[in-house]
Structure formats: structure tokens, C-alpha cells
Amino acid sequence: MKLQSVLYPTEDICNEEALYLHRDGSLLSFDGYFNLFYLEKHHKYCDIESLTLELAVRGIKKIQIMHNRDVVDDIVIAAPLLSGMDRLKGVRPATISDIRRISVALPYHKYDRGVLWFRAEIEDCCEDWSVRGYFCADNDKAIVNSDSAENAVEITVDICTYKREKYVSQNIRTLIEWIDEVDIDGFKPEVADHLHIFIVDNAKTLMFNEDFREIASDKCGDGRDALISVIPNENTGGAGGFTRGMEVAIEERDSLGLTHILLMDDDAVFAPDLFVRLYGILKTLKPQYKDLTIGGALWRQDYPFIQYASGEWYDHMDITTYSPSLDLRSFEACTETEMCSTDNEYKRYSGWWCCCYSLNTVKADNLPMKQMFIHMDDIEYEKRNRQNGNPVAFFNGIGVWHKPFDTEFLGVKTYYNTRNSLILSSKLEPELNHHYIKKRMCRMLIGNCLDNRYLKMHLIYMGIQDFLKGREWFDSLNTEEYHQYLSKYVRTWQERMLIEDLDDPRICSYKEEISKFQSGPIPLDEVLSIYQKSEIHLSFSKKITLNGKLLPSKKGVAIVFPYDRLWKKGYRLSRYAFVQRDPDKVYYVKNSLTERMSLLGMLIMIAFKFKKSSLEFSKKP
Numbered sequence: 335m336k337l338q339s340v341l342y343p344t345e346d347i348c349n350e351e352a353l354y355l356h357r358d359g360s361l362l363s364f365d366g367y368f369n370l371f372y373l374e375k376h377h378k379y380c381d382i383e384s385l386t387l388e389l390a391v392r393g394i395k396k397i398q399i400m401h402n403r404d405v406v407d408d409i410v411i412a413a414p415l416l417s418g419m420d421r422l423k424g425v426r427p428a429t430i431s432d433i434r435r436i437s438v439a440l441p442y443h444k445y446d447r448g449v450l451w452f453r454a455e456i457e458d459c460c461e462d463w464s465v466r467g468y469f470c471a472d473n474d475k476a477i478v479n480s481d482s483a484e485n486a487v488e489i490t491v492d493i494c495t496y497k498r499e500k501y502v503s504q505n506i507r508t509l510i511e512w513i514d515e516v517d518i519d520g521f522k523p524e525v526a527d528h529l530h531i532f533i534v535d536n537a538k539t540l541m542f543n544e545d546f547r548e549i550a551s552d553k554c555g556d557g558r559d560a561l562i563s564v565i566p567n568e569n570t571g572g573a574g575g576f577t578r579g580m581e582v583a584i585e586e587r588d589s590l591g592l593t594h595i596l597l598m599d600d601d602a603v604f605a606p607d608l609f610v611r612l613y614g615i616l617k618t619l620k621p622q623y624k625d626l627t628i629g630g631a632l633w634r635q636d637y638p639f640i641q642y643a644s645g646e647w648y649d650h651m652d653i654t655t656y657s658p659s660l661d662l663r664s665f666e667a668c669t670e671t672e673m674c675s676t677d678n679e680y681k682r683y684s685g686w687w688c689c690c691y692s693l694n695t696v697k698a699d700n701l702p703m704k705q706m707f708i709h710m711d712d713i714e715y716e717k718r719n720r721q722n723g724n725p726v727a728f729f730n731g732i733g734v735w736h737k738p739f740d741t742e743f744l745g746v747k748t749y750y751n752t753r754n755s756l757i758l759s760s761k762l763e764p765e766l767n768h769h770y771i772k773k774r775m776c777r778m779l780i781g782n783c784l785d786n787r788y789l790k791m792h793l794i795y796m797g798i799q800d801f802l803k804g805r806e807w808f809d810s811l812n813t814e815e816y817h818q819y820l821s822k823y824v825r826t827w828q829e830r831m832l833i834e835d836l837d838d839p840r841i842c843s844y845k846e847e848i849s850k851f852q853s854g855p856i857p858l859d860e861v862l863s864i865y866q867k868s869e870i871h872l873s874f875s876k877k878i879t880l881n882g883k884l885l886p887s888k889k890g891v892a893i894v895f896p897y898d899r900l901w902k903k904g905y906r907l908s909r910y911a912f913v914q915r916d917p918d919k920v921y922y923v924k925n926s927l928t929e930r931m932s933l934l935g936m937l938i939m940i941a942f943k944f945k946k947s948s949l950e951f952s953k954k955p
Contacts, residue, residue: 336524337376337614338731339468339517339607340389341368346508347605348638348735352663360456362465365400367662368605368731370669371450371469373442378676379626379727380618384472385442387452390518392433393463396455399438402448402669406441433464435518440469449669466518468610471618487616488528488591489609489690490583494575495600496536499543502600506531506562507549512606513561523606525613530590531562532582533600534575538566558590569814571707576686578704580696587693596690597712602734603635604688611731612690625695627719627726630688631733636855638735639663640862644673644728645682648713650766651759651774658865668730679725683716688734695724703757707813709747710754717762740856740864740897742914743921746817746824748790752778752797757808760801760951772944776937781900783933784883786892786910786923789827795936796820802943805951831921833911840922841911844893851895852915864897882906887925 343349351357354366376382389397391411399407411434440450456463495502513526533540540546541554541564553561567578576597583595594616598604612628619626631644639662647654656672667673689712700722702715720726744751752775759766775798782791800807836845856864879885882905892904894912904910908925 335471335614335617336517336610337385337469337471337618338371338611340364340466341605341607341731344605347603350639350663353639356665360458362454362456363451364453364465365449365451365665367668368607369451370730371440372674372730373445373449374447374674375676375727375729376442377446379620379623380471380615381620382442382471382618385440385450386470386472387436387438387440387467388470388518389436389438389465389467390433391436391454391463391465391467393457393460394434394454394465395457397436397438398453398455399440400451400453401441401445406444407438409436409438411436447674449674468517471614485617486591487593487613488530489525489594489596489613489616490530490532490579490586490590490592491596491598492532492534492576492579492583493598493600494534494536494572494579495540496569496575497539498600499540499546501602502533502540503543503545503549505600505602505604506546506553508604509606510549510553510561523610525609528613529561529609530592532565532579533562534565534567534579534582536567536569536571536575540564569817570704571711571813571817572686573702573706573708573711574704574813576711577702580701581698583693583696584698592693594690594692595696596688597686599687599734599736602687602736604734605731608688608732608734611729615729616690623725625692625724627684627692627695627716627724628690628732629682629684629726629728630690631728631730632685632687633662633733633735634861635735635737637858637861642736642739643685644733645678645684645726647678647681648683648717648758650763651755651771653713655865659862661862673730676727679727680720680723682726682728683713683720684726684728686712687736688732689716695719705808705811705813706754706757707750707817709750710758714754714758714762717758721762737916738856738861740861740895742916743896743912744790745828746793746820748793749797749820752794753801754797756798756801757951760949766949768944768946768949771949772940775940775944779933779936779940783930784880785894785900785904786925787900787912788923788926788929789824789831791929791933791936792827793820793824798940798944801951802948808951828919828921831912831923833920833922836920838922840909841891841893841920844891844911847893848911848913848920851913852918856897860897876901876905883925891922 342354343351352366354368356363356365395411397409397411398405454465493502513522516522550562554564556563565578565582567575580595583592586592596612615628629645632642634640634642641660641662642658643655645656657670661667702711706714759771778794779791782794833841836842836848841848876882881901885906887908888906890907891909891911892907894903894910896914910923912921912923
């Protein structure tokens with residue numbers, strides 16, 4: 335059973351070589367993140383009797399098997415000698431430059447922790463070298479019963495989309511082209527015959543897109559033989575769209591033989607080998623982990639070697655990520671304890687950018703809260719399943735690249751983050767009392783008001799108000815209509831604040847700084863520091879004067895980017911320019927006494943209406 339392929343950088347997906355291998359003269363060290371084999375995770379969750387490294391090489395004179403940084407085996411590759419009969423027949427002697435097939439038994443059961451990988455030494459003066467292959471698990475039970483219902487693995491990929499035809503078309507093209515590729519043994523990916531793609535189209539526009547029809551029309555349809563099924567749907571957001579895909583998977587479970595469902599973002603980029611790895615893991619799972627959730631990592635598209643997350647925690651209304659902005663180019667980062675271990679399998683959650691569930695978990699009586707529309711829906715469902723005893727595991731190479739989240743302001747998503755986090759915590763964090771939550775909401779409102787983020791302040795307040803309306807209002811909500819109302823509300827605010835031209839006299843002196851952010855990636859050193867500090871440490875003078883808001887204002891404009899945290903900028907300034915890209919926008923805001931008076935009214939409302947009974951949201955009327 336193939337568990338993972340030996341991968342190289344590719345122009346269209348990820349061209350960062352250090353994620354795959356490192357070169358040192360004639361030595362090729364396949365110790366990049368994607369080519370490591372993590373031992374602890376496979377030992378705990380998978381039933382593997384033996385592990386081999388299957389290679390086809392050319393121009394390579396030696397292979398070294400490595401455990402962490404130690405050499406555990408040396409394989410010298412020599413051209414085989416010809417027999418006398420072969421020489422008489424005129425058979426050409428084999429040379430080191432010929433393709434050689436090698437199978438290496440790995441010391442899988444000798445080590446419980448760390449990583450296995452291999453190093454290849456190139457033959458002298460050989461420029462046309464080649465190393466292809468994969469890690470292969472031997473499991474007699476899996477082989478003997480590979481066609482049995484008990485051991486069957488049939489995966490449906492649940493993609494929810496809304497007017498992102500370009501991304502969907504690109505990803506489907508990548509998938510279709512990969513299905514026809516062959517490995518070193520001449521075989522196409524086994525998992526390709528066990529994949530079904532459900533695209534839930536919340537805009538009902540995908541089948542009208544010319545590029546998508548050209549790429550996928552002959553793969554679309556219904557039934558077992560169709561690779562792709564496009565499912566038109568109302569705009570119920572990501573929560574409703576993914577849930578619709580789950581419902582269809584449940585309906586088609588018997589007819590298609592489905593066993594698992596993989597949720598994936600429509601605007602993410604993936605390496606198709608994630609399906610090989612996922613299939614190999616699912617086929618070799620131990621019986622006690624047959625319903626294990628397989629989570630996915632999230633990497634940045636602008637800096638593809640930076641990992642946003644590989645398992646996060648939600649606790650006391652906070653999202654915590656282990657080592658955010660982790661640079662995966664180094665072996666040391668890839669082998670840190672949190673990357674290798676299986677700890678916290680009942681505490682972490684996986685975002686729905688890439689997350690695979692057993693259909694024994696996804697059932698008609700265990701579906702997401704689709705009324706959430708967007709944001710926090712994955713956390714609520716994941717945290718609920720952790721509490722129900724379903725663990726989650728993360729394996730290297732299973733994940734996606736996504737455009738960075740720190741180049742645009744949240745807008746309407748602020749409302750959903752506020753309302754849905756209140757719903758989530760009221761349901762699944764019974765240890766929280768209403769005083770803690772009330773204090774947290776008040777701090778959010780005050781902080782955003784003092785930072786001149788008045789739109790965000792109002793959206794937070796709207797989220798609190800709607801949460802206080804209770805479960806009956808939430809369950810009866812027409813999410814599509816309400817989202818349109820919220821979107822219009824945000825657009826109205828933004829149009830009022832929008833600056834059309836960077837030559838506008840209010841910001842023209844900052845034109846170079848703004849243009850630099852909007853035209854290029856965030857500097858790497860800034861990316862590495864964005865999420866590192868949990869708190870901003872303000873001086874006593876800044877605290878006592880509310881970041882200078884109680885002092886006379888200075889001239890100048892605070893240029894604020896989406897990744898800037900509250901009170902990081904703007905000391906004693908009364909004017910703010912909020913700069914984003916994707917799309918490029920600049921919003922100009924001045925201190926407003928009216929908005930600060932509005933804040934006072936909001937705080938009074940929360941003080942009187944947010945009571946202990948407010949946290950009984952989870953109780954249906």
C-alpha cells in the first residue's frame with residue numbers, strides 16, 4: 335500500500351525546493367517537510383507490518399537511509415554483471431546511468447519516534463540524474479481484504495464554492511491531469527478509482543463557466559462512474575454548503591459505497607499526492623481508530639514555506655495555534671515535538687480548508703449548524719466531535735496553500751465571528767460564566783472604538799444583539815437574505831469611508847507606504863512576527879491616556895494594515911487610513927464623538943441584558 339510519494343517542487347503548485355530536499359554538492363537530502371516519514375503518528379494510528387522505500391533511480395551511486403540525523407543503512411548501487419550467455423547474446427552491459435529499480439526495507443519497528451528519510455549520492459559528472467519513488471506499507475490484512483466492505487475506502491471530496499470559478503477550474507484541471515500519471519511501476523494512483531468530487535455551487539453559476547465546462551464536462555454526471563457531481567444550492571454560506579455536501583454523501587453512501595468525506599476550500603491550492611497519503615492512511619488504520627478524523631495543514635500562498643496552522647485549539651473564546659508562521663524550510667522546524675507527536679488529539683481541531691471525516695461520524699443526527707453561515711462553523715463541529723470522543727490527527731503533506739488572511743479587513747465576517755463564537759462557547763464551554771464573556775465583549779467594543787474601527791465596533795455589537803435573540807430566532811433565520819442585508823450594511827459604511835485616489839490630499843504623503851503594501855507581499859520578517867506575541871505591552875502613560883486619546887491630537891494619519899493589532903498604531907492621532915488589498919482599498923476615518931457616545935449606549939445595553947440566562951442558547955425552545 336503506497337503511503338506517500340517522493341515529491342519535488344513544481345511551478346504551478348509549490349516551487350520552494352527546501353520543502354522537499356536540500357542539496358550539498360553531490361548529496362541530495364530528501365529531508366524536506368513533504369518527504370519525511372513521521373513515525374509516532376503511523377505507529378499509533380496505522381497497522382503496518384513492514385515499511386519499504388520503493389525507488390527508481392538513474393545516475394545515483396548510493397542511497398543512505400536516515401533516522402533523524404543518523405545513518406542507519408547504506409545501499410551501494412552497482413551495475414549488475416552479465417552472465418556468459420548474456421554476453422554471447424550481445425546484451426548491452428547495464429551502467430549506472432540506466433534506470434535501476436530498488437526496494438529498501440526500512441527499520442520501521444526499530445524506532446517509535448522521529449522521522450525516516452533518505453539521502454542519495456549522485457554519480458560523478460552525472461547531470462541527468464533521477465530519483466522517483468514512494469514509501470510502501472505491507473499489511474497482509476489490508477491486502478487480503480482490500481475488496482471487502484470492511485476494508486473499503488471510498489472518498490467523496492466536498493467542495494463548497496460561490497463564484498470562484500477560476501480557482502475551482504484550476505484545481506479540477508490539476509486533479510484530472512494527475513489521475514493519468516503513472517508511478518515507477520507503471521500504475522496510475524489507486525486512490526483515483528476511489529474518488530468522487532461533490533462541488534456544492536452556492537451561486538449556481540459554475541456550469542455556465544466556459545473554462546470549467548471545457549475542463550470537466552466529460553467528467554461530470556451522476557452515479558458511480560462520474561468523477562464530478564455539481565450540486566446547485568442556495569447561498570447558505572460555507573456552513574450550509576458543506577452541510578449540503580454531507581447530506582448528499584449520506585444519501586449516496588450505499589449506492590456509491592462511500593466511507594469518508596473530505597471537506598476542502600474552493601480557493602485553495604493543493605498537491606494531488608495528499609489523496610495518495612490520505613488513502614494510504616485510511617486503508618491502514620487500526621480498528622480502534624477506524625473513524626479517526628484526518629486534519630489538514632494550512633500554508634501561505636505568498637510564502638509557501640510558512641505554515642499557518644496544523645491543528646489549532648479553541649478555548650475560552652480564543653483560537654491558539656502552535657508556533658504560528660512556522661518556517662518549514664528547516665529540518666529542525668519540521669521535527670519539533672508538536673510536529674511529530676500525537677498529543678492533544680482530543681483538544682485540537684482542523685479547519686475545513688482540508689479535513690476528512692468518516693461517514694460513521696458524519697450522520698443525519700450529527701451535522702454542522704448550517705445557520706452559522708460562515709466562520710466558526712468548523713470549530714463548533716470539530717469541538718463537538720472531540721467532546722464526543724472522536725480524535726483528530728495531522729500527517730505531513732495533507733493540507734492546502736491559501737491566500738494570506740492578513741491582507742484585507744474582515745468586514746462582514748466580524749459579525750459572524752462575534753455571533754458564532756458566542757453560540758459556540760455557550761454550547762461547548764459550560765465552564766465560562768456570563769461575567770467573563772460580558773467583560774470580553776466590552777473590551778472588544780472599547781478597543782475597536784478607541785482604534786477608530788467604528789464599522790467593526792458596530793458589527794460586533796450586532797453580533798451580540800443577535801446572539802441575545804436566542805435559539806428560536808437563530809433557527810428561523812433566512813441566512814441568505816440576512817447575509818445580503820449585512821453585506822449591504824457593510825458596503826454603505828465602506829463607501830462612505832472610501833478614498834478613491836492615492837493622490838487624495840488626506841493621504842498623498844503616505845502614497846509610497848500604501849503602494850508598497852498593495853503591490854507586493856508582506857515582508858517576510860513581518861509575517862514571521864505577526865502572530866508571535868499574544869499581548870501588546872503598553873506603557874503606563876499609554877494605558878492611563880487610552881493610547882493618547884485623552885491628550886491633544888497630533889498632526890498626521892495612522893496608516894493601518896489588516897495585520898496591525900489594536901493600539902499598535904495611532905498614538906495621539908485622530909485620523910486613520912485603513913489599507914487593504916485584494917481588492918486594493920483605503921478607508922479614511924476621523925475621531926467621532928458620535929461614535930463614542932454610541933459605544934456608551936452599547937456598553938449599557940450589554941450590562942443590563944447580558945445575563946446568565948443568555949448562555950442558554952443551546953437549549954432549544
